[in-house]
Amino acid sequence: MDKKSPAFATRLGFILAAAGSAVGVGNIWGFPTQAASNGGGAFLLVYLIMIALLAYPMLVAEVTIGQLRRQNPIKALRNLSRRSYWRRFGALSGIVSLVVLSLILSFYAIVSGWLIAYMLAPLMQLLGQVQTADWLLTFSTARNLTTMLFFMLLTVYVVRSGVNDGIERWSRRLMPLLFVLLIGMALYILTLDGALQGLKMYLIPDFSAITEPTLIIRAMGQAFFSLSLGVCVMMTYGAYLSDKENIPKTAAWVAGIDTSVAFLAGLLILPAMFVAQNNGVAIYGADGSLLSADTLVFAVLPAMFDTLGSAGPFVAIGFFLLMVIAAITSSISMLEAPVNALREEANCERNVGVWIIAFVVTALSSIIIYNFESLFSLVITISTVYMQPIMALVFGLMLTWVLRQNHLLKALQKGSPNIQNSWFWKIWPWYVKFVCPVLIVLVIWQG
Template sequence: MDSPTQNSAAPRDSFHSQLGFILACIGSAVGMANIWLFPYRLGQFGGAAFLIPYVLFLLIGVWGVRGEMAFGRAMRAGPLGAFKKAFACRGLRGGELIGLVPVIASLGIAVGYAVVVGWILRFTFGAMTGSMMAAESSGAYFGEIAGPYGSVLWHLLALGITFAIMIFGVARGIERVNKFMMPAFFILFLILAVRVFTLPGAMEGYKYLFIPQWAFLADPKTWVYALGQAFFSLSLAGSGTLVYGSYLKKTDNVVSSARNVAIFDTFAALLAAVVVIPAVFAFGLDVSAGPPLMFITMPNVFKMMPLGEVFAVIFFIAVLFAGISSLMNLMEAPVEAMQQRFGLSRGGSIAVVALVSVAAGLRLEDGNVLGQWMDIVSIYLIPLGALLAAVMFFWVCGKEFAREQVQLGHSGKLSPLFEPMTRYVFCGTTFVVYVLSIVYGGIG
């Protein structure tokens, strides 16, 4: 069998440092799943009780993060090139066609995600100018923004900012900006957490968070949604993490990188939770409000909070950083695919992806249409991309190859559990995520 990495020495952009790579991956993982969905799931499924299955599934997901990083690095390509080489090493054709699945999924979710980042930009501006705080009804304010063509200019601005960063490349664009945005995100949320701690009534929120309501562990939905939350939060999709991995050096340690991404991703989710849930409790609002939690409930919190104008600005700037960093990761997969498949320059590839994003995204300028679109992509394509990438790397490429590529750059010896955890537990769990997503109409 030919080596999958043969003829893969072409010059390629790369991260300047492993820290930069880790921060970029943290940026891809820290997004709406952490800030918007995680506090909602905690509120929905008994606070700390939800953390038990969540952490369990997170530990399984880390094996997949290592695999996607190592797969991209080994093939020096995103999904199209990586899948093609994996098939070629078995004397098969058609891998590139299968690789389209995670690329289309990444672009599909990015097109919708850009609309949401546009909303966040609008809320950030509204917090700065005072229009958000002055709105008589936060629900009506959000309804206007999320209504048909209610935020087109902000949507286009979000895309413009994202592509303006990406045009500078991996090291000078994505890496450099994430080195600023990710530390800033954590600092801003820590400031918010300290402020929320001083609110009268916040203690009830902490109790809800950290005193497990064990009865929820008997509910299968707690486990199902914890599974989905863990896998989606880690950005397991066979696209963004894989393509970021393709910019890694052979000496970089994917074992420690994956571990650090999981740790800081979880820390970001918990940090968001200790800001949102105690604040909601402090003012007697609904902790399980669902999607409106960030765009309606939190603005109401800031309206009632002393110096709420200041903390509203801090909150939405931090959320904006998370949104832009995730959007860059999602867009990088189709941009790299255009470079890989058609030999376009980075600028040309970004131009094509930008045109597609605008044309398709304008059709989603309605919260109801957007929700349907995001459901279709996240239910049927995102988990399928993760499953295909796992099968390609851990099965098609072979267990010896997978172990060898993950081992590169790691000073210690990989656990004997590597093969059973990756080939059976992780791949099996990813298949379960895909099936449950369809059965439940989305779990992440």
């Protein structure tokens, strides 16, 4: 059996892997779509506030739990207390979060399969395979199943190799490439006619929309989804982090990279929408609502690429390659968390655990595909908008209410010996203990 505890070899490896988990389809598909549907700059402003006030403090909490116990999330949460009822509650919380994570990966694999299809379609057209390209672009059960399965196999390939040879190695390769593609694509789009209108919408907030309850709860849900909070991913990666690392600073790097990618994605997608509109593609309805809101990058952007002439297929391939890279860096972390739990709880070999979890997620994805109209949006809303913030809140409360404060301080002092004298220590514990619960409950209740 594989009993050796996995670990990241370097701090950079952890940062890129954790940022890769955070940076995904949620940033490049979800965030710009939410921004376009909820006032552009107003959503951006509220999103940044949610990252600072709620997501970052909860990110520190999850990574701390992982590093403190160096166990899978079920065992780590169970071992925060010696009291039997808290131990049972902790184990149950870990199980629930891993179930939510599996649901997220199940719809994530479907969306990522679409990305692969839209990346390959223009390539097939360039090669003269028009029928294959049409099949890839046509929404169908067969297409969705095939591309979902292909994406899951890519994810399995990385996770089977382990933390160092799989997750860390591929994160170090893919994350820099993602940044290069994202910046290059954004700079290109900004040179096209109509892009300036989208840039203004994105960067100039409508302050009258900022207090909308729907906007606020969606911004919070997007922040938690983007940073992979409440689903044991960051807790799992925290267990692989060296004791010498300063958790608040390392978490700040992760949150900063993730937020930067979301911001850059907005600089790409929103101007691209108005470039498409300038080229005759309808992006808003008569009532001002965004058309194809849930499938923005699959409806509006391909239509825009078609108006770019001979450059269109190459721009389309580059854009969807960017999306696929972002998807893989997130999916490997989503598969790793339940695999690690199965490995420790059931004394299961990594290779076997990977295939078991992949089979379960693939089965869930298949059920969603066969019941797409009734399940797809429902699973997304329940898992990301509500369950992620709720479970992140549970983790934060367990760390600050259940674990003794002196144990928490000792855990943080391993990477920062003088942290007890810092403003972070003076503010963060009581902030997570008292303020975050109130804010999260208020936002959910308002929504």
